[in-house]
Amino acid sequence: MNTAAPSLQQVIAGLNADGLLTDEAGSQARIIIDKIRDAQPWYIRAMVGCGAWLASLLLIGFVASIGIGTDAGVTIIGAVLIGGAILARRNSASDFIVQGSLACSLAGQALFAFGIVELTDSDGFEGILAVVSILSSILFFIFPDRIHRVLCVLIASVCLAVLLYIWEQNAIVPVIGPAIAMVMVYFYVRQGYFMQLGYGHLIRPLITGLMLSAFGFMLLSTVYLLPELGADFQFYPRPWISSIMLGGLFLSVGAWLWPQLGDAGSVNAKRVCYALTVLVIAAAWAIPGMLLALIVVLLGAATGNRVFAGAGIVFLALFIAAYFYGIQVTMLTKSMTLAATGAAVLLARWLLLKMLRFSSQEQSRHA
C-alpha cells in the first residue's frame, strides 16, 4: 500500500486530468466532499444516537400507554411508525433523525408483525418470523438508510436461520453460510458495475449485510449441543460441506486477484499458488470459518477497504476463540488442527515468496 494518504480533492483532480470526470461532475463531487468534511466526529454522533434511540423508545412507550388494545390497533401503530420513520428519514439526514427513525422502524416492524399474526390467527412465532422477513425484504428497498438496510439483511438472515431450525431443515444450514458468502463476493467484485447503474446506495449495505450474515452462519458451526440435551439433533451437521464450498470460493477469489500480481506471477508460480491454497483448504477442513475470514481479508486488501479487511481479521480471531472453547472435539484435536493450518500457511508463504522472487529474477535476466 502507498504510505502517503491522498485526499479526495486530489483524487477528483486526478480524475479530471484523466478526462474521466466532466467539470460539472467535479463540482458536484466537491459539494459532496464538503458534506463529508462537515460531518460530526463519531463520539458526538454516538451520543446523539443514544439519545435518539432512548427518545424514540419513550415515544413508542407513550403511544403504547395510551392504550390501543386491539390487534388491528397494534398493526396500525406499527405501520404508522414505519411510515413515519421512512418519511422522516427521506426528509432529513441529521444524526438525530437517522437514529430516531431507525429505532421507530424496528419497533414498528415488531408491532406490525405481531399484529398481523394475531389478526390472521396464524402460527405465532413462525408467523412473526415470516412477516418480519418479508417486511425486511421490502424495507430494504424503500427505507433510505444504509444502517437500516444492513439491519434488514441481517434480520432476514436471522429469521431464515431460525425458521430452518424450526422446520428441522438443519441439514441445509452448512450450505447457507457459504452460499451467502458467494453472493457477497459476486456483488463485491461487481460493485463498480452496479454503482454505474445507480444501485450504489443498495449494493454497499447489501454487501455488508451479507458479510455479517455469512459470519453469523459460520459461527453456528462452532456451537455444540450436549448429546444429553439434544438427543439426535445435530446443530451444524457435516461442516465439511461448508469447507468444500468456501474452499472453491477461496480459489476463485484467488483467481480474481492473481492478475494484480502483474508480471511477477508466472504460470508456474500460479500453479504452485493454487496448490498451496488447496493445502490451506485441506488443513482448515474442520474450521471452515477460517476460510471465510481469509476470503474477506483478501477482498479488503485487494481494494484498500480497511473496514472489510479489519472485519475479516476480527472474525478470524472470534472464530478461532469460539472454536477453541467449543467442546465437540478434544483439545488435542484442536491443537493438531490449528498447528497444521498454521504450518500450512507458513509453508505457503515461504514457497510463494520463493516462487515470486525466482519469477522476477527470470524476467530481469531475460530483459
Next chain:
Amino acid sequence: MVGSTTVASHGRIQELASELHWNEATYRRALVLAGLTPQAGDWVRYVSRFLVTTGALLVVAGVTAFFAWNWAGLSHLWKFALVQSGIVATVLLCWRLGIDSPGGKASLFASAFLVGVLLAVFGQVYQTGTDPYGLFLGWAILILPWVIVGRQAALWILFQALLVLALIMYWTQVVEPPDGWWQLSQLLGPLVWLSSTLMNSTLASLVFAINVIALFLWEYATGRNGGRVEGRTFPRIVAFAALSNVLIPTVILIFGASLEAGGNLGVISPLLYLAFSAAGFYYYQYHRPDLLMLTMCVFALVMVITSLFIRYLAESSGGILLLAVLLIGQVAGAAYWLRHVSRRWDKEI
C-alpha cells in the same frame, strides 16, 4: 472534525461513486489514484506480512492448545520453564524489533502480561495462600519499569487496571468482605462482579480517586518530560473510568432513593460527580481542548438530568411524552453546544 482536506478512504470513494453514478472505469481509477489498489510489490509485502502473522498465531494457538490438553500432567519445572521462556522470548523480540515499533510494543505488552501468568502459576504450584490482591499488586510493581520504559498507552492501562483490581480485591477481602447479592454476582462472572463494586460509594470513590490521580499526573506531565507521556488514549480511558465510578452510583442513587434501597450508596458520589464534571468542563474547554472529553461530560450531564426527570415525571402517559421531548431538547442542545465550541477553537487556531 477533519482538516481542510479529506483523506480518500475506500468508503468515501464508494460514497462519491454511488452519489454521482460513476462508471466502473472511473471508480477503479479513483481507487488507484487514492492509493487503495495495491501494486504487485505492495501485494507481495502485504501477503507476506499477513501470512506470517496468521501462520505464527495459528501455530502459537495450536501449541497453547497442546499444553492446555496436557497441563495437569506437566511437571512444575516444565510449567515455569514455559512461562519464563515466553517472557524471555517476548522481551528479546521487543529488543530485536525496537521498543517503539508496533511489533515491539505488542511483544513488551505480552511479556508484561506473562508476568501475571507466572505469578499465578507460582501461586498454583506452591499453594502460597496469598490473597489475590497481593498478586495484582505484585504484578503491577514488577512491570512498573517496563511501563515507564515502554511509553505506550496499553501498558499504562494494564498498570492502572492492576492497581484498581488490587484495591477492589483488598477492600472486598480484608476491609469489608461482602455478603448476599455481592457473592451471587461473583458467580455471574468477573464483569458483573466488578460492576457491582460501584454499588458501594466508599469503594467507588476510592477507585475514582486512583483514576483521577492518574489522569491528573498524565495531564500535568504531558509535554513536560521529553515525550515520555504522549497521546490521548490513556487519559481518555482513565477519564471515562473515573466518570463512570461516580456517575453510575449517582444515577442508581437517583432511582434507588425513592425505593429506599440506597444500600451502601452515599451522597459522596453525586458530590464527586459534580466536582469532576465542573473541572472537566472548564479544563478541557479552556486549557487542553478535547472535544471527546467534553462529549463525555455533557453526555453524563444529560444522563443525570434525564434520570431526575424519569424519577419525577414518568408516572403518566403525558409524563412519558414530556420526558421524550425533554430528552430530544437536551441531546440537540448538547450537539449544538459541542459544535459551537469546536468552531470557536477552529477560529482561535
